[in-house]
Amino acid sequence: MVSRRRPPKPDPTPLRHHHVVVHGLPDDVLVERDVPIRTGDGTVLKADVYRPAGSGEHDRCPVLVAVTPYGKDAGVDRYPVDFDDLAESGNHVGDLEISDCTSFEAPDPAYWVPHGYVLVVADMRGHHASSGRPRLLLGRAALDCAAVVEWAGGQKWSNGRVGLAGADYLATLQWYTAALDPPYLAAIAPWEGVSDPCRDILTQGGIPETRYSAFWYSAMNTGARCGAASLRRFTPWLLRRFPDFFRHVAPPPRLEDITVPALVGVSWSDQGPRARGSVEGYRRIGSEHKWLYTHGRKMWQTFYGNEALDYQRRFFDRFLKEEDNGFEDTPRIRLETRHDLRTYSERLESEWPVPDTRYVALHLDHANADLSTTPCESRQFRRTFPVAGDELVFTHTFDEDTEITGHAALRLWVQAKDANDMDLFVGLAKRDEHGRDVWFEGHGGYEKGFVAHGWMRVSRRALDPEASTAYRPVHDRTKYWPLLPEQIVPVDIEIMPHSTFFEAGSSLVLVIAGHDLDENPRVGHDRTINKGFHIVHAGGQFDSHLLLPIVPQPEPEADEAATDAEVAPVKVVDRQDYPIAWGALTRLQRVRL
Incomplete structure (x- = not known):
């Protein structure tokens, strides 16, 4: 059964850039520093181990493991620096409360140890306290992480x-x-992590991503072979000479081989680096017991927030402590639907994509610059735009409340003038009933984010027929099809998954360009192959259209006992200038209309 909610009213309270609260460890946490762990090839990793101080020699606890390139002792020092850096570029990363022993993006021992867990945080080889040569390739890092898991599982505690x-x-x-x-x-909880580095971040739609990739390599600091500046210069050249380079050096893991229980966190706000990878990871793993926790808010604040921590703890309590807490009866999808920058609603669903999803085609109409539910079959149109700065914009206004949740896809018939390739950038945006832009959270606290993004290098348009569906095109990275002079070709562009609510009278806007649409300084594609003009064809034989996942809004049932008081819109209030979940406010898991 699908549960629906009436959306809460927006409360656009201004946010500070950030506020970090740091506290010490509780007295009942025992810390062992620089504990040696030997890997299969003899390399010694160093780890910090946090244990309950009151436990006896024979008291055994479940263990959480995190292996980090950023430094097991670096957390409190990193957050203010990164937050201040982001704030200078206009990004707002929100509030954070952690202990002074929390490694960057790792679990907080001040939370987990008092709840009966041992936490092991280890440095990667060649980084910080660990020996060996730094190896950034994930296959080697995974072998080391597996060694830490095996070591931790065999300890007396x-x-x-x-x-x-x-x-x-x-x-x-x-x-x-x-x-x-x-x-x-026995269990994993990957929170906003890519599952296919090549597709998710390094080459999005075949276009090299240069900013986040460079930032990440720089953040790896100790032992990193390639700094941010050289990576930004080197990657485009490398992909021109060896187009399949990253496919070989960063192949995805065999997700189907993962069978342990998994709680997967995904953010609609991280359209570039992480949204796709998290959803694909959840979809493809072989685990019988798996859950998806979605949100559209700020990454770090949500990960360390009370609601998400409680979700993670109940999951680990069930599968590491083997407590009979009923978590396995929790519906598989915790779905958060965005309404605007500050407002969201939430509900529980049974699977992904959401049951009863209808895929609706909106056809590009060049004559009226809109998206039409009926194709223009009698006439053909073409629009030419310069790749340097111009954009094509199409709009569809909704007559009724509409929820778009899931994967979208865009088919375009395109032509390059005086070029043999094209880089296409696609964005979905929202405007309210008065025509004003409605912004959403973006990567790294960027607060003028689009609804969703897509990218496509046209020479990489070949589809993988085994993996593709109409709403989720998957491209064959082994194929390279440059354009011939005057050639018009169809391209199918994957648009990142999301969940967004459009009120009656609001509009969906499709933007097509030859450059990045966001001005977020932390993500982008600085070196494209574009030159001259792009041409988009629509109408007649050229079925250019946007395929949207629409979730029907059910009619109220006559025998429902819910009253207006139970479903009245709830004002979203702030804890230190940030809205908490509507469901947490009402203390209701489901609200029926």
Whole structure:
């Protein structure tokens, strides 16, 4: 049964850039520093181990493991620096409360140890306290992480059940490690981590991403072979000479080999680096017990927030402590639907994509610059625009409340004038009933984000027929099809998954350009192959259209006992200038219309 909610009213309270609250560890946490862990090839990693101080020699606890390139002792020092850097560029990363022993994007020992867990945080080889040469390739890092898992599971203070936890890179490493199925691994909780580095971030739609990739390599600091500046210069050249380079050096893990229980966190706000990878990871893993926790808010604030921590703890309590807490009866999808920058609603669903989803085609109409539910079959139109700065914009206004949740796809018939290739950038945006832009959270606290994004290098348009669906095109990275002079070709562009609510009278806007649409300084594609003019064809034989996942809004049932008081719109209030979840405010898991 699908549960629906009436959306809450927006409360656009201004935010500070950020506010970090740091506290010490509780007295009942015992810390062991620089504990040596030997890997299979003899390399010694160093780890910090946090244990309940009151536990006896024979008391055994479940263990959480995180292996990090950023430094097991670096967390409190990193957050203010990164937050201030983002704030200078206009990004707002929100509030954060952690202990002074929390490694960057790793679990907080001040939370987990008092709840009966041992936490092991280890440095990657060649980074900080660990020996060996730095190896940024995830296959090698996964072998080391698996060694830490096996070591932790065999310690006298361990109950023999180990979980992996952490966000971003620490989440990505979980996919690779779990695919190895190391001894003692019993559960994972990858929070906003890519599951296919080549598709998710390094080459989005075949276009090299240069900003986030460069920032990440720079953040790896100790032992990194390639700094941010050289990576930004080197990557475009490398992909021109060897188009399949990253496909070979950063192959995805065998997700189907992951069978342990998994709680996967995904953010609609991270359209570039992480949204696709998290959803694809959830969809493809072989785990019988798996859950998807979605949100559209700020990454770090949500990951360390009370609601998400409680979700993670109940998950690990069930599968590491083996408590009979009923978590396995929780519906598989915690779905958060965005209304605007500050407002969202939430509900529980049984699967992804959401049941009863209808895929509706909106056809490009050049004559009226809109998206029409009926194709223009009698006439053909073409629009030419310069790639340097111009954009094509199409609009569709909704007559009734509409929820768009899931994967969208765009088919375009395109032509390059005086070029043999094209880089296409696609964005979905929202405007309110008065024609004003409605912004959403973007990567790294960027607060003028689009609804969703898509990218496509046209020479990489060949589809993988085994993996593709109409709403989720998957491209064959082994094919390279440059354009011939005057050639008109169809391209199918994957648009990142999201969940967004459009009120009656509001509009969906499709933007097509030859450049990045966001002005977010942390993500982008600085070196494209574009030159001259792009041409988009529509109408007649050229069926250029946008395919949208529409979730029907059910009619109220006559026998429902819910009253207006129970479903009245709830004002979204702030805790230190940030709205908390509507469901948490009402203390209701489901509100029926």
